[in-house]
Amino acid sequence: MTIITSIEFVDLRFPTSDSHDGSDAVNKDADYSAAYLRLVTDDDSLYGCGFTFTIGRGNDICLQAIDALANRFIGRDVTELCANPGEAYRELAADSQLRWLGPDKGVVHLARAAVMNAVWDLAARRAGLPLWQFICDMEPVTLVANLDLSYLSDVLTADEAVAMLEEQRQHREERISNLQANGFQCYTTSAGWLGYSDEKLERLCREAVEEGYRHIKLKVGGNPEDDERRLGIARSVIGPDISLMIDANQIWDVPEAIERVQALAHHNVLWIEEPTSPDDVLGHRSIADGVRPEGIGVATGEHGMNRVLFKQLLQADAVDFVQIDSCRLASINEIIPVLLMAKKFAKPVCPHAGGVGLCELVSHLVMIDYVAVSGPIEGRVAEYVDHLHEHFVDPCIVSKGAYMLPEAPGYSAEIKAESLTRWAWPEGTEWAKRREGANT
Amino acid sequence: MTIITSIEFVDLRFPTSDSHDGSDAVNKDADYSAAYLRLVTDDDSLYGCGFTFTIGRGNDICLQAIDALANRFIGRDVTELCANPGEAYRELAADSQLRWLGPDKGVVHLARAAVMNAVWDLAARRAGLPLWQFICDMEPVTLVANLDLSYLSDVLTADEAVAMLEEQRQHREERISNLQANGFQCYTTSAGWLGYSDEKLERLCREAVEEGYRHIKLKVGGNPEDDERRLGIARSVIGPDISLMIDANQIWDVPEAIERVQALAHHNVLWIEEPTSPDDVLGHRSIADGVRPEGIGVATGEHGMNRVLFKQLLQADAVDFVQIDSCRLASINEIIPVLLMAKKFAKPVCPHAGGVGLCELVSHLVMIDYVAVSGPIEGRVAEYVDHLHEHFVDPCIVSKGAYMLPEAPGYSAEIKAESLTRWAWPEGTEWAKRREGANT
Incomplete structure (x- = not known):
């Protein structure tokens, strides 16, 4: 049995605001960043990476939420997790202490995105397939069981979703x-x-x-x-x-x-x-x-x-x-x-x-x-x-x-x-160099 | 001139889930909590308190966001801040690195609520009035200048808001x-x-x-x-x-x-x-x-x-x-x-x-x-x-x-x-007692 042994979290930031990349009517100092995590298993060749995109200081807050959500997966059986990512998703969504902060929006939702991106990455790596193919290979009824259709039944039911996916096969x-x-x-x-x-x-x-x-x-x-x-x-x-x-x-x-x-x-x-x-x-x-x-x-x-x-x-x-x-x-x-x-x-x-x-x-x-x-x-x-x-x-x-x-x-x-070594915030080598430059 | 010299942040949690207070169809373990802050000034008799309500572990994340938003107010002139809380609000809303995490929703919005609650508390204390009276005493045109009417003009314009308030006086x-x-x-x-x-x-x-x-x-x-x-x-x-x-x-x-x-x-x-x-x-x-x-x-x-x-x-x-x-x-x-x-x-x-x-x-x-x-x-x-x-x-x-x-x-x-001494998380005396109890 392969289990998740630890989770690595990285606060990754790039100084994109230097060149006005990403400047628009609302975002003036867009230092593109990623709140990044890696699900580590006891099989060195198997891991899952995920992130949510944020901007600069927002990364701190997202990482704290990611940590609060993801840590429950330490010790979990990878086979079970990958067989049913929908179960993992529902478990994260049901965390009633974090749900109040949304629900389903803002930082806790971005964090859920990051964690589930890592779970899906892990599942596809384990299958040896690019994610798009892993998903397209799933039986419609299995795929639909992994989806969050809550609050949607006035527009889309599970049966309808299965039928729509079947029709395209x-x-x-x-x-x-x-x-x-x-x-x-x-x-x-x-x-x-x-x-x-x-x-x-x-x-x-x-x-x-x-x-x-x-x-x-x-x-x-x-x-x-x-x-x-x-x-x-x-x-x-x-x-x-x-x-x-x-x-x-x-x-x-x-x-x-x-x-x-x-x-x-x-x-x-x-x-x-x-x-x-x-x-x-x-x-x-x-x-x-x-x-x-x-x-x-x-x-x-x-x-x-x-x-x-x-x-x-x-x-x-x-x-x-x-x-x-x-x-x-x-x-x-x-x-x-x-x-x-x-x-x-x-x-x-x-x-x-x-x-x-x-x-x-x-x-x-x-x-x-x-x-x-x-x-x-x-x-x-x-x-x-x-x-x-x-x-x-x-x-x-x-x-x-x-x-x-x-x-x-x-x-x-x-x-x-x-890249993690160079651009992790604040300890990355590139950020250290920039601080030195600013001090001279 | 009175200035804000520091900000105290407290993670306050109560074990309300013990008695099923707050239990409902969605919230099963509702430990009522407050992410609390206090704007401290160099006049011991003048300060402003604010908080946002959260549940249990959600408090960590809110406090991090409150810290990221509020720290800019250290060193600010209290008179200016209290004369124009709308300016402070707009400054917080315009933080483009945190805006991405909402905008205007979730953790960063709860944090803005906490910080602005403290600013309004400070302003009313400074005036020696309960907040309801402080607000009701404001000239409508002044009050409206402090409001966030952005994205509302298809339903409510500033002129209309002033007229509505005038009519009630x-x-x-x-x-x-x-x-x-x-x-x-x-x-x-x-x-x-x-x-x-x-x-x-x-x-x-x-x-x-x-x-x-x-x-x-x-x-x-x-x-x-x-x-x-x-x-x-x-x-x-x-x-x-x-x-x-x-x-x-x-x-x-x-x-x-x-x-x-x-x-x-x-x-x-x-x-x-x-x-x-x-x-x-x-x-x-x-x-x-x-x-x-x-x-x-x-x-x-x-x-x-x-x-x-x-x-x-x-x-x-x-x-x-x-x-x-x-x-x-x-x-x-x-x-x-x-x-x-x-x-x-x-x-x-x-x-x-x-x-x-x-x-x-x-x-x-x-x-x-x-x-x-x-x-x-x-x-x-x-x-x-x-x-x-x-x-x-x-x-x-x-x-x-x-x-x-x-x-x-x-x-x-x-x-x-x-209460802060007893119920601050995790160091409060009551929480320490409960941990001891759990260990015996």
Whole structure:
């Protein structure tokens, strides 16, 4: 019997705010970070890595919550844990002393995401399969037993979920072949951060098109003249055929969002992302009513706290592009229910990515969505940001503007030992060097 | 100039789970706790106390977040801080490294509540007034400048808020006189915790009526036969004229909630509280549609994460009784906007209380609501639970089933030094004794 002998926790931070990477209308000092854990077993070759993405000082708080949740797994039988990750998830969700702090949202939910990401990584490694394949190989009834469908039965029952997954199985091989050949289309946000100069914006837009991207996203929400000028620059560089999306990072109230987006419609905008509070289902519906006549869709979900929020966004017809976050929803157990609901309401899931390692996880999730849940791939596009991948043992592979199928066993969540040594906070060698530099 | 010289943080926990106090359909081991802080100044007679209510191990995580938020106030000028608590609130909300962990929800929001509760306590102490009076004395335009109205302008603008507050000012003296004479009606939950025996339930219901309560609340959501039997016992003891409310603590999905509540309607139920996920605005609307024809209203808000959720509950006509929580919403800055929106939609605010110190804070909030915001008092009733008040320097005063006007300066948030010594976790003397007892 293999058991979990210990759990390693690492506070990993990168000084991304130095270069204005990640700057937007709300986030000014975004030091991309990961609250990282590793489930260690008494078999040296078997372990599970997971994390949630945070920013700077937020990492402390997440790690404390991860510790409070995960420690119960020390001493557990790995075979049992991996056979039934849904049981582990339910155990974490039922911790009534931590439930009060949510429930199902904020720090304790991010922590649950991190821990369950590690459990799923462990389960897939143990099976010797990349996670997307591990999931797609599961019998629908087994997969559904591992999902969190609580509070969803007015939209999705377990029987319905099983039937939906069964129906897609016939297309499995053909879809995997398609992914092997073409991958899953992605778009780049790297071009359009708010802190970049016009010259840098122009250069990055040109480079993105040359690299094969068919979608470009720009941050908006500063002053209206800047937004107008920057969209003009981008559209003139990329031409009329490439899709242009804009992202306001929650800066506006509802009436202001409608007005500001309508004013930018003449640039031919595919979607407005996070126009207002991520919690405002009815507000997103009002915004959708205001901008859909201009041919613009509403995208949200990066801060979508849980499955109940996504249920409502879909019920209210408040969203056109469903942007799940792989480290905010509580891992596979909660993400697949959202994929299923989106399928039922015929809305494309276009995952949020970037940060630290979100692209690595998303490169599995989009494959699961396409192969096992949603089918038709047209109009679907996942976010990709080209930074920090060098820290991952199994980085996502992007080719000609598409995520390629991950091949290594696990959830691609393992960070290189060298990167942990260099960037662990505050003791990492790179952070020590920076402190020395600041003192001289 | 008086400045803040340090901040004391205390992890305070009480072993309330021993006696099944606080047991309900979801919370099985509710050790009531407070993540407590005290803003210390260089004037020994001036300080500010605040806390957020949590349960057991959740306290660690909240304290870490409170520390991360509050430390910036060390060295600040007390006069400036107290003149403009809205500025302090906005500064905490704008911390972009912590914002990612919410935004406006979960641990970081609970922490903001604790810190701002301490700031408001400090401001009221400095003015030598109980907080309710400090607030009611503020010019409407000044008060509104201190509120967080972000994301609310589709329902409530600053100008509208000022006008609403101005309109109520003429009734100020008459309402204060009324409160001095009669207080603000409350109801008791102490009778109906799920872990209590039928005999204890019967005895506590009888005692509550004898003490003058006109409303009794029971926990439901176990098996249907138990709910039916317990409601029968309660109704037979309290007679037909006293209001009976039920609280499911989020145990049901939407269709089940409707069915289960309809089955209990023959006991003449005033409200069903927390029938499902607290995040499910549209679900609460469906439940309201299902139970209102039976004369039952929907109550929710104890886990209502922020003002945007309450905005939607009101917009969707999904709630009949608005149950704000004084330590989950981010203090006065966010609570008064919810009171104003409820007034606009003509829904009574019936605050959640209990836990540790929630009644103390609520005894100010209901007075502010009645005197400055909502006016007519009919149909309004605030929760009261009779435990842990002995730990407070200025405990709330309840007489004949009504909260009486607090008279001591501040927000009644200060915990006795002796209680901190005894119940601080893990070093408190009472906890040490219990560990010794467990070891013998």
